[in-house]
Amino acid sequence: MTKQKIVIAMLAMFVSGILLSACNQEDIGETDAGDDAEIDVVTSFYPMYEFTQQIAGERANVSLMVSGGDDAHHYEPSAQDVAEVNDADVFVYSSEEMEFWAESLLDTVENDDLIVARAADGMDVFDSDHYDEEDEHDHEYESEDSVIISGENHHYHTGEMIELTADLESDVEYDDWHWYTRDDSDSEWEMVSGQGSNTFSYEAGNHDFEVKAALYDDDHDVYAESEPFEIDIDNHDDDHDHDDDGHDREDEDDHSHEDNGHDHESDTIELSGLSEHYHSGDVVSLEAILHSDVEYDDWHWYKRYDHNDEWEMISGQDSHYFDYETSRESFEVKAVLYDDDHEAYAESEAVQVEIDDHDDTDPHIWLDPIYAQEQVNTIRDALIEADPDGEDIYTENAEEFNTELQELHEEYEAAFEGAENRTFVVQHQAFGYIENRYDLEQISIGGLSTEVEPSPSRIAEIGDLVEETGAPVIYYQSGANSDIAQTVATETGTETAVLHDLESLPEELAEGDLGYIDVMRDNLEALQLSIQ
Incomplete structure (x- = not known):
């Protein structure tokens, strides 16, 4: 977030020279209402764009900031984006949990008259941490x-x-x-x-x-x-060796290792596979790489929560691979390789495993047709505030769209009523609101983060759950790499299918002039492969 803030601030220095050219931007996600438009509205990503477009009709120019295959979570606004928001009457986004960059963008924008619609405001959103x-x-x-x-x-x-x-x-x-x-x-x-x-x-x-x-x-x-x-851990005076396998635990715990005659100053352990951050329940998968050829294979991994803590060995981590399920607290981890004399031969530098749960809130609110209606109402109110003369139009359009959303909700309710199997398996944990609204159970191969790939042990665990529950389909998101879903499907003899999280509108759907309601009906049809 800090990096983004710096980048956006630097870009903002050029805003004054771009303002006039920004209005000439041609974007797939832009509706030009022409002379009838009273206000200009910039929206963050696809659901916010469509909701706003449905409400505004021909009375506003509505543009989409994050389009195509861009990641709405980690998007970095351009100078032209900053210019457009500076020139807009309304900016619409869902929440900081979804658009991590929105807060920095708004801190940079110099538009005192800008009306900001945070569509998730006032919602009773729940903590959907899978773990x-x-x-x-x-x-x-x-x-x-x-x-x-x-x-x-x-x-x-x-x-x-x-x-x-x-x-x-x-x-x-x-x-x-x-x-x-x-x-x-x-x-x-x-x-x-x-x-x-x-x-x-x-x-x-x-x-x-x-x-x-x-x-x-x-x-x-x-x-x-x-x-x-x-x-109860009782080490008495630590005058004798309590370790059955011969390790010197004092050395292991404080890691003040001596070389004991080994000439291995050039031997270093590098840890690879670290992600920028993780969510609670994600699996941290690291590999310790030794830059020399030795026969030692006695590996241990250690963690501590801050520099004032002692290093503690992590049970069950005894190879050069580290496969560890996170909880809610960030920590440091390091790897140590022991020689045949049970002395530390080499160890890695400590790396920080950063847990960033963004308040542990599932951001995919728009996938719940009831919550979507609340988001529509929030956007409606922002448009009315910016353009009071258009209140009747905005109110009527919002009511019509909310009627469609309510009908969609009732279709979901009817489809799942009486279903005996209420479990579905997904690659990415994006459907917690559907799970909660319709009394289903979402089993996620990965967590909320799309950056962290599940470990082999997590994939194996999901395979066992698929066999236990009899789930016939493994779902993956449109536009996402389906390799993990396909791996689980192959190992369990199941099929794969697409569920749309609507973080962006898939190109094939956009070409078919399909929108939110259509895609949500596609999701319903796909879910009925499992919910029966």
Whole structure:
């Protein structure tokens, strides 16, 4: 965001010389109402453009800023964009969670009379983080079964393996187990990656913590869970080696490694695969690359939340690949390669894994026909404020379009009424509002971020869920790379189909003169392949 702000500010220096030429821009997403137009409106991306166009009719010139295949999330406004907004009467966008750049743009624009319509204002939007149930772990469930944890020791030493077993008092067929840890009762529960059975195998770190187990049913709701169990780490005076495998844990934890006679000053570990940022629940997939040829393969990965924390080894990460599901907090990670004497041979520089949830809000509000009506009303009010004489036109047009949106909503309700299978599998987690509105279940291969590809283990997990639920179709977004969806479909013997998230209007639909209502009906038809 800072980089964008600087770029936009620099571009704004040239605005005065561009204002006259900006009006000559020819854009696919522009409607010229000619002499009848009373106001000029700039919209951010496709749904905002169509909603505004439906309301304005011939009374406004409506232009589209993000067109074609541009990414509405990470778009960088040009000098001409700044000029157009400077010259406009109204700017329409959805929310900062969708258009990350909108705030910087508006800070740069020098138009005191500009009316800004943030179409998501006043909505009761929900946190659609796919991993909320697992991360927060604040469940309500009807089962009276209790989970008992056994195998605990009185205390553990750093580096010692903690081996626990979760047993359910009754006999059920569910086997979808998850384990969670937290530092204390004031901390959030974090799901432990790689612990997918009723047994818990975890290497003790430096600090006490709590652990609990949860069993999920076939609907992926919590069936039963254990009470929190405290793990006591007692290292006494650290006068002896508590590590069964011979590692010097003091060296591992503070990483003040000595070379111990090895001449490997040129050996460096480079971490590749890091994304600019992640959302909670995304999987961080990194590779540690050693720039020399050695036979050592004893890898360990460590994390810490800030420079004042000690490094803690991450259990289950014992190869040069790092495959880790994020929670809500940013952290640093580094890789260490040990030699045959269990001494650190080389280690990487620490890299920052940045968690940016943008308030954990799913931005795809326009995909809910009810919320879309509220967005239409917000845009209508902004146009009326800019052009009071056009109030009757804007009001009438908005009412007509909202009637179409209500009919669309009723079509969705009727189509899904009585459906027994209410689960659908998507490549990108963009359909949470449809899921919530119509009581469906969206299983997402990836998270809200389109930048982070799911890990092989996540793809395998989705494959298992597809087989469990019997989902017949894997959906991917129009314009997106479908390789991941195709991989899951091939491995599970299912088909692939397109769902439109409408972040942009696909070229083939634009050429067919199809709009929002048409595309949403296409989505409904596609969803009915799964929702039956």
